[in-house]
Amino acid sequence: MAKKVLAVDDSATMRQLVKMTLTRAGYEVVEAEDGAKALEKASAETFDLVLSDINMPNMTGIELLRSLRGLPQYKFTPIVLVTTESQTEKKQEGKTAGATGWIVKPFEPEQLLAVVTKVLRS
Amino acid sequence: MELGDLEQLQAGFRHEADDLLTDLGGALLLLELDPLNAEVVNRVFRAMHTLKGSGASAGFRRLANFVHHVEEVFNRIRNKQLQATPELIDATLKACDCCAMLLNLGSTDDDSPLPLETEVLAAMRPFLPDMDKATAKAKANASTGQASVAARYKIGFRPNREIFFSGTDPASLLLELTDLGEMETHCDTGDLLAADPFDPEQCYLRWEVFLDTKQPEQAVRAVFQFVEDDCEVSIEHQEPAASARTESKAARFRGATEQAFSALGFALEQFQSGDENLGLATAHRAAQTLIFACKAHGHAGATIAARKILEAVLAQQVGTLDGGWLPKVKLLIEAARLAVDSPAVAEIVTSPLPGNAVASEISTAPEAATAAASIRVDSVKLDALMRLAGELLVARGALPAFADRVEHISGEESSKSMAKEMRDAGAKVSRLADDLQATVMSIRMMPVRQVFQRFPRLVRDIARSLDKNIELHVSGEETELDKTVIDAIGDPLTHIIRNAADHGIESKADRVGNGKSAIGRIDLSAYTRGSNVVIEVKDDGKGLDAEKLKRRAVEKGLLTEAAVAVMDEEAAFKIILAAGFSTVDKVTDLSGRGVGMDVVRNSVEALHGAIRIQSEIGKGTRFNIELPASMLVSKGIRVAVSGHEVVLPISTIRNMVKIPKSVVRSVQGQQIAPVRGAVFPMLWLAHALSFERMEERRAELAVAIIEAASGPYGLVVDHFLGEVEVVVKPLNGALAKVPEYVGAAIMGDGKTVLVVNTERLFSLQRSLPTAHNDLPIALPG
Numbered sequence: 001m002a003k004k005v006l007a008v009d010d011s012a013t014m015r016q017l018v019k020m021t022l023t024r025a026g027y028e029v030v031e032a033e034d035g036a037k038a039l040e041k042a043s044a045e046t047f048d049l050v051l052s053d054i055n056m057p058n059m060t061g062i063e064l065l066r067s068l069r070g071l072p073q074y075k076f077t078p079i080v081l082v083t084t085e086s087q088t089e090k091k092q093e094g095k096t097a098g099a100t101g102w103i104v105k106p107f108e109p110e111q112l113l114a115v116v117t118k119v120l121r122s
Numbered sequence: 123m124e125l126g127d128l129e130q131l132q133a134g135f136r137h138e139a140d141d142l143l144t145d146l147g148g149a150l151l152l153l154e155l156d157p158l159n160a161e162v163v164n165r166v167f168r169a170m171h172t173l174k175g176s177g178a179s180a181g182f183r184r185l186a187n188f189v190h191h192v193e194e195v196f197n198r199i200r201n202k203q204l205q206a207t208p209e210l211i212d213a214t215l216k217a218c219d220c221c222a223m224l225l226n227l228g229s230t231d232d233d234s235p236l237p238l239e240t241e242v243l244a245a246m247r248p249f250l251p252d253m254d255k256a257t258a259k260a261k262a263n264a265s266t267g268q269a270s271v272a273a274r275y276k277i278g279f280r281p282n283r284e285i286f287f288s289g290t291d292p293a294s295l296l297l298e299l300t301d302l303g304e305m306e307t308h309c310d311t312g313d314l315l316a317a318d319p320f321d322p323e324q325c326y327l328r329w330e331v332f333l334d335t336k337q338p339e340q341a342v343r344a345v346f347q348f349v350e351d352d353c354e355v356s357i358e359h360q361e362p363a364a365s366a367r368t369e370s371k372a373a374r375f376r377g378a379t380e381q382a383f384s385a386l387g388f389a390l391e392q393f394q395s396g397d398e399n400l401g402l403a404t405a406h407r408a409a410q411t412l413i414f415a416c417k418a419h420g421h422a423g424a425t426i427a428a429r430k431i432l433e434a435v436l437a438q439q440v441g442t443l444d445g446g447w448l449p450k451v452k453l454l455i456e457a458a459r460l461a462v463d464s465p466a467v468a469e470i471v472t473s474p475l476p477g478n479a480v481a482s483e484i485s486t487a488p489e490a491a492t493a494a495a496s497i498r499v500d501s502v503k504l505d506a507l508m509r510l511a512g513e514l515l516v517a518r519g520a521l522p523a524f525a526d527r528v529e530h531i532s533g534e535e536s537s538k539s540m541a542k543e544m545r546d547a548g549a550k551v552s553r554l555a556d557d558l559q560a561t562v563m564s565i566r567m568m569p570v571r572q573v574f575q576r577f578p579r580l581v582r583d584i585a586r587s588l589d590k591n592i593e594l595h596v597s598g599e600e601t602e603l604d605k606t607v608i609d610a611i612g613d614p615l616t617h618i619i620r621n622a623a624d625h626g627i628e629s630k631a632d633r634v635g636n637g638k639s640a641i642g643r644i645d646l647s648a649y650t651r652g653s654n655v656v657i658e659v660k661d662d663g664k665g666l667d668a669e670k671l672k673r674r675a676v677e678k679g680l681l682t683e684a685a686v687a688v689m690d691e692e693a694a695f696k697i698i699l700a701a702g703f704s705t706v707d708k709v710t711d712l713s714g715r716g717v718g719m720d721v722v723r724n725s726v727e728a729l730h731g732a733i734r735i736q737s738e739i740g741k742g743t744r745f746n747i748e749l750p751a752s753m754l755v756s757k758g759i760r761v762a763v764s765g766h767e768v769v770l771p772i773s774t775i776r777n778m779v780k781i782p783k784s785v786v787r788s789v790q791g792q793q794i795a796p797v798r799g800a801v802f803p804m805l806w807l808a809h810a811l812s813f814e815r816m817e818e819r820r821a822e823l824a825v826a827i828i829e830a831a832s833g834p835y836g837l838v839v840d841h842f843l844g845e846v847e848v849v850v851k852p853l854n855g856a857l858a859k860v861p862e863y864v865g866a867a868i869m870g871d872g873k874t875v876l877v878v879n880t881e882r883l884f885s886l887q888r889s890l891p892t893a894h895n896d897l898p899i900a901l902p903g
Contacts, residue, residue: 010168013135013176020127055168066380069287070387075323078289084175092351096376098384100289101348106178106186119348121294 002028003120004045008038008052008064009082014105018051021109022116035059039067042074049120050079051103054090062090062097069098078119128181135180139225142169143218144575150211150218151578157206166214167196173221185224188239192217195249204249212586213245215579272336273359279346280328280354284381290349292325298345303335328354352377375419379462382412386431386455393448405435405451412458427458501605504566511559512849512868518555521548563604567751570648570657571599573612577619577646584623591641592627594619598648603655607729607749611657614722618659618745619644621719626663626743636740638662654773655751660744666737668694678703684790690800693833695735695743699723700832727881730771730850730864732829748773758867758877759826760843764813767875769848769867774880776827776834778842783823795836797827802836803884810837810883811862828880835884850877861886 005027007018012033019029030047032038036058042050050068054061061081068074078100083090091102103115146169153162170193178186192214198204220238227236235243277299281292299305307329314326333342339357346355385408393401409432416424431454438447525544528537574596585592603611627633627642634640645660672686675697686694697703701720726733731749750757750773758769759778779797786795786804793804804825808815825836848867853860864879 011172011176012138013131013180014172016131016134017176017179020131055171057168066384069380070384072388072391075384075388076286076289082175084171092373095288095348095351096373097380098288099348105175118294118298119289121291121297 002026003048004028004030005116006030006032006038006042006047006050006052008032008035008050008056008061010034010053010056014053014082017109018112021112025113025116027116035061035064035067038064042068043071046073047077049116050074050077051082051116052079053082054094062094065094065097065099080115080119131180132182135176135182136225138176139173139185139221142173143221145169146173146218147215147579148575150214151582153206154208154211154582160200163196163200163206167193167200170196182225184227185221188217188224188243189221191243191246191250195246198249208586209245210249213242215583216245217242272334273339275331275333275335275339275342276356276358277331277333277342278328278354278356278358279331281325281349282352283324283326284377285325285349285353286323287381287384288349288352292327292329295345295349296329296331299331299333299342302337302341302345303333305331305333307331375415375421378415379412379424382408382415382428383455383459383462385411390448390452390455402435402439406432406439409435416462421462424458424461427454427461430454431458499565501566504562504605508559508562508566511555511562514551514555515559515849518548518551521545521551566605567602568605568608569599570601570603570608570611570655572608573615574599574646574648576612577615580616580619581623581644584620585642588624589630590623590627591630592623593641593643595643595645596647597645601648601650601655603749603751607655607751610725610729611747611749614725614747615646615657615659617719617722619646622659622661622663622743622745626661626665628664632664650751651748654748657747657749658744659747660742662742665739665741665743666695666698666735667739668737671695671697675700675703684792688789688792688794688801688803689833692735695737696723696733696833698735699733730773730881732774732881734829758846758848760846760875761807761824761826761839762841762843763811763839764808764815766811766813767843768807768811769846769875769877770826770828770837770839770880771864771877772845774828774830776829778824778826780822781825781836783821786823795823795825797825797836802827802834804836804838805884805887806838807878807883808840810887811878826880828884830881830884832885837880837883848875848877 005018005022007015007022007029008031009015009018010033015031015033019031022029030041030045032041034056035052038050038052039059050064052061052064059067065079065081068077068079079098081090081094081099081102082105083094083102084105094102100119101115103112146166149162149165149169153159153166156162170189174186174189174193177189195204195210195214199206204210216238220236220242223236223238279292279295285292296307308331310328310330311326313328314320317324317326335342339359342357343350346353346357349355386405389401389405389408391401392404409428412428413425413432416428431451434447434451434454438451522545525541525548528544529541531537577596578594581592581594584590622644623642627644628636628638630640633642643662645658647660648655648657650656668691671694672681672689675681676683676686680700680703681697699719699722703719723733726747726749729749731747734746734748735743736746737743757772759772759775760767760769781795781797786793788794794801795804806815823838824840824842825838826842828835828837846867846869848869850865850867853863853865857863861882862879863876865877867875867877869875
């Protein structure tokens with residue numbers, strides 16, 4: 001069965017890019033436009049991977065990450081943060097909050113696919 | 123990525139970028155008013171961040187590179203290294219304009235910078251000492267590439283005990299290493315055997331790997347890129363070395379407390395799902411861990427908060443508490459979280475309520491509003507839907523009439539009941555048609571914010587360029603108008619506001635000299651009145667001089683002495699809306715050269731709206747534009763004239779009166795009559811529409827006082843027949859060129875009636891060469 005990815009970003013362009021890339025690679029992608037909506041969706045169904053932007057209105061990616069880690073079904077789920085080079089300090093913060101990894105914007109579709117394959121391996 | 127994908131992505135990004143730039147513009151102006159507001163700084167930063175990140179991903183590299191510098195400046199503002207000065211905001215607003223240009227350029231190969239781009243970057247340079255360095259670094263990074271030779275690496279990997287909680291499986295990393303070459307793996311299980319108590323959710327293993335690979339060391343490191351900071355990873359080229367990384371004390375504290383908090387969260391889940399004892403046991407352990415971590419970190423406030431959790435858990439375990447345990451412990455956990463995050467919060471932890479939220483002065487509502495779920499629909503489709511709904515409304519009118527006929531054909535019971543059923547069905551269709559129309563209309567309605575949001579920037583730019591101090595106060599942005607009206611009202615409002623800022627508001631010196639505040643004020647507001655929407659622009663500037671306006675109009679040959687003689691003050695103010703009229707001798711580049719304000723009149727007329735101008739010398743001017751909220755259904759007054767029936771749009775009617783015929787006088791060929799204390803020029807509708815005038819034996823005249831842009835006038839009709847709601851359709855073919863009518867209205871019974879262009883009717887008559895001689899009636903007395 002196709003693995004399910006929750007793509008969280010307030011930018012429709014980014015969500016579109018993620019969806020295009022991953023859908024083509026055989027993943028099932030669900031979109032959410034901020035942390036709060038993502039949390040809602042993640043509670044309603046279970047995802048194999050959460051890919052989240054950091055700086056978003058309503059609930060940031062870091063807050064989302066903390067909340068997800070608090071849910072039993074997401075205790076060990078890979079959660080990848082999407083950062084930019086100007087946010088290096090966020091990597092550590094994300095890591096402490098339980099992030100599995102990160103991908104730096106802007107990225108090529110192949111880079112995204114490499115990270116997703118890496119964390120979903122096993 | 124496939125070509126079609128990229129195009130789709132870019133089209134999507136253009137839409138998104140438009141929205142972002144609009145929001146950015148608004149946020150920047152807020153920031154200028156309140157430069158220290160962190161929430162707004164963050165909003166600006168976030169918009170730029172998205173613009174950059176998404177732009178680069180959608181192939182707008184040039185835009186992304188440009189935004190990068192501006193974003194950097196705001197990053198410094200966010201970190202309090204810089205302050206948002208008006209100069210900086212100026213430059214940033216220009217940067218937004220530049221972004222819009224770059225967006226239109228798309229992904230072009232031409233790299234020569236736009237003039238505005240160079241200008242903005244030059245303006246940003248003082249705020250960014252590292253700008254050149256950053257560019258150089260980016261270039262250097264781009265050119266890193268490494269040759270590869272076969273090598274043997276000794277890799278030590280000791281995962282953090284908590285590694286599973288970061289969603290990482292250490293085994294997957296080892297698997298990934300196998301992709302790189304041949305390897306030999308040793309697993310050290312010593313810690314596992316010594317673990318007491320053993321926690322299955324922790325990782326006790328460590329590995330030593332010897333890897334033979336042709337990949338560069340970089341590729342080996344990349345395998346551990348996500349874990350190298352919190353796991354022990356050593357990668358050695360043959361020789362051993364000991365460079366274990368250790369977490370900082372603060373990071374350890376944070377990690378430990380976060381773990382405890384997530385364990386507490388898990389415990390509550392267990393508790394809630396019915397596993398009360400297990401949940402309490404987990405909570406007990408987690409609370410102890412938290413206390414230990416806080417104590418070890420020397421954080422007294424957090425330690426107290428954590429103890430309170432443990433106390434609550436203990437109380438519940440021995441059963442001394444009743445029902446409300448869960449909410450209480452949740453509060454305690456939140457309080458502890460706050461305490462952990464900031465030592466300063468320790469004091470409020472003991473107070474029962476955590477809700478001490480500090481309200482931000484500036485509302486973030488616009489941001490929330492743009493996040494509302496929406497779809498983009500082509501307005502042509504909406505128009506089509508609206509037309510269909512209108513036609514359904516008209517078609518339903520046939521049913522009752524049909525029922526009447528059925529009833530009249532035969533008086534039998536069966537046909538009577540058939541007629542009744544038909545009427546019932548008709549009534550139902552009516553209700554549905556009404557609902558459908560109301561729904562379609564509501565879809566077309568949009569908040570005026572869409573138009574209003576461009577004005578703060580406009581006023582600010584004018585004020586800065588003229589060295590004036592002007593505050594724009596906007597209210598009623600939620601007021602909704604039909605999309606057609608929204609689209610059309612932007613230009614006229616721009617002219618009015620520009621005019622107010624440029625000509626209305628005086629220079630600082632003049633204002634102070636006249637005892638006014640140096641800061642000028644323009645109020646832009648919108649509100650609903652009945653089925654209409656009123657948009658008002660009010661300034662506290664120098665006001666309009668009616669006499670001066672009249673003089674200029676005569677001088678310029680726009681109006682005759684006779685015409686201005688009967689003009690009341692308000693009509694005189696409207697002279698400024700005439701084409702080719704300008705009261706200012708010195709032409710500025712802002713408000714144009716006497717063109718512009720007539721755009722206001724034309725646009726508002728085209729929307730079947732009405733303008734009123736009030737002004738007082740030295741106090742200011744108020745433009746009041748009243749528009750039908752919806753273009754397609756409007757209210758009208760049915761009137762009878764020479765045996766015909768026509769409709770007058772209600773939006774232009776000030777009031778309807780009956781006056782004695784005897785009060786009508788003629789002054790220099792113009793019929794005039796006093797109505798409620800003011801004198802109006804009179805126009806006979808029958809004459810204006812070239813109907814044969816019926817002989818009038820009545821001593822009273824039915825008069826509608828019409829508010830036209832050229833001034834109010836009285837329109838004499840035979841009878842008023844009542845108010846109607848009509849769907850106005852524009853005329854086409856030869857009729858479209860007849861200026862006396864704005865369109866045709868379809869009445870509820872399906873009958874078509876013409877709608878009179880009351881706005882222009884009077885000026886049309888005046889422009890006819892015969893108008894002055896060929897008077898409609900003989901002068902009384």
